[in-house]
Amino acid sequence: MLQADGSNSIIIVGGANMSCWPDPLRGQDLELLSKAAVLLLQREVPDRVNVLAARAAKKSGVPVILDVGGVESPIPKELMDCVDILSPNETELARLTGMPTESFEEIAGAVVKCHEMGVKQVLVKLGAKGSAFFVEGEEPIRQPIIPAALVVDTTGAGDTFTAAFAVALVEGKPRRECLKFAAAAASLCVQVKGAIPSMPERKAVEELLESL
Template sequence: MISVFGSANMDLVAYVAEAPKRGETVTGHRFRTVPGGKGANQAIAAARAGAHVAFLGAVGDDGFGAEMRATLAQAGIDVRGLREVPGPSGIAHIVVDDEGGNSIIVVPGANGTIAGPSGEDLAAIARSDALLLQLELPMEAVVAAAQAAQVSGVPVYLTPAPARPLPDELLDAVTTIVPNEHEAAAITGAAGAEAALDALLERVEEALITLGSEGALYGSRSGERLRVPAVKVEAVDTTAAGDTFVGAFAVARSEGMSVADALGFASTAAALSVQREGASTSMPTRHEIEAALP
C-alpha cells in the first residue's frame, strides 16, 4: 500500500491562447473545474498505476470537498483518512496556454488546517510500502508525517513544491526527493541540474530531478547516476505531469523494479498525461502505461 499525506484542491482551469502579463486582461476560450491538488493528484496517479492507495488529508464542508472525496473514491482510493473541516476546500487557479504551459495559484483552504497526522494517519503510514509527501500542507505536518514513516522504516518520497527552504529534520527523514529543475535550483541555489543534484545528495539519500521535455536526472549517495530522456510527444496540457511521474515512480519502486525500469515506467506515464487535458483526468492506467512502454 502507498499512503499519500497531502493536499486536495479543486482546480479552476482557464484555457487561453497566451497567459496574461501583470496588469493585462485576456479572453480565455474555455473553463473547467477538475479535482486536483498535488496530494490528490499523486494518489490518483499511483492508484491508476496499479497500487492500493490510502489518502490522508482534509477538505472543507463545501461542494468542492464532496466532489473531491467522490473523485478519489471512484479511483479506488481509501478515503477514510480524508477528514472534513468547517470552511472552504483548497483551490488552485490554473492558467493553461495554447502551448500546454501553465501557471498556478494555490489557496490552501482546508489543507491549511492540518497540524499533523492523526492517530489513524500514523497507523496507515506505518503499514505502508511508501509515503508520498508534498508541501501544500503546513510544514510542521509534513515533517511529522515524514518522521513517522522513518520510524516505521517506510520510504519517503518528497515533492518539494511549492519550493521553499527545507528544514533538516524533514530531509533527514526523506528517502527520495523529487523536484523539478526550477524547484531544485530554488532549493539548492545551484546552476544546472547536475550541480543541483550534487547539492541535494549532500542532504538526502536519493534525488530525482524532473526536467520536462529533457527527461529526468537521478542520483544516489551510493554513486548511481542515470539520465533518462523524455518520451517525445505533442503536449496538450502539462498540469500534473510531475505528479503523474512521482506516483508512477513510487509504485514501480515499491514493486521492486530497478531504478532504470522505474524511471522508464514513470516517464511513459508522464508522457501519456501531457497528451490529455486536466490534472487527475489526464493520468493513465497501468494497462495504458505498459502498452506504451518502449
C-alpha cells in the same frame, strides 16, 4: 494558467490544504502509515504535517519521497532528515540550492548540494529534457522523454511521474526501469487536459511501454 503549447503556470492558494488539520494529528492516522509501501509527500500542506507523517513512516521502515512542489520556503531539516528520495524539477532544484540548473552539469552540481543537505537520492524532473536519478557516490541515470503524440496540458505531469516512479520502485523494478515506467506515465498524462483526469491507468502505461 494553460499556454497554447500545453505548458502551464500555477498559482497556489493554500485554502483547505493549509488549514483544518487537527493539532495534534490523531495517532491512528499516523499508524496507518506503518502499513504503507511508500509515502509520497509534497509541500501544499503544512510542514508540520509532513514532518509528523515522515517521522511515522521512517519509524516503520516505509520509504519517504518528497516532491518539492508547493510552498517556496526552505525545507525544514527535520523533514529532510526523514526523506529517502527528494524529487524536484529543475526550477525547484535551483530555488532549493541557490545554484544554477540550466545545464546537466549544473544540475549535477546542485544535486551534490542536496546530498550535503542529507538526501542521498534525488529524482530530478527535467520537463522536455527527460529526467535523471542521482544516488550519492554513483553515476546518474538519465531518461529521455517518451514523446507524446500531442501535448495538450502539462499540469500534473510531474506528480504523475513521481507517483509512477514510486509504484515501480516498491515493486522492485531496477531504477532504470522505474524511470522509464514514470516517463511513459508522464507522456500519457500530458495528452489529456486536467490534473486528475490526465493520470493514466496502469494498463495504458504498460501498453505504451510494450509499443516502444
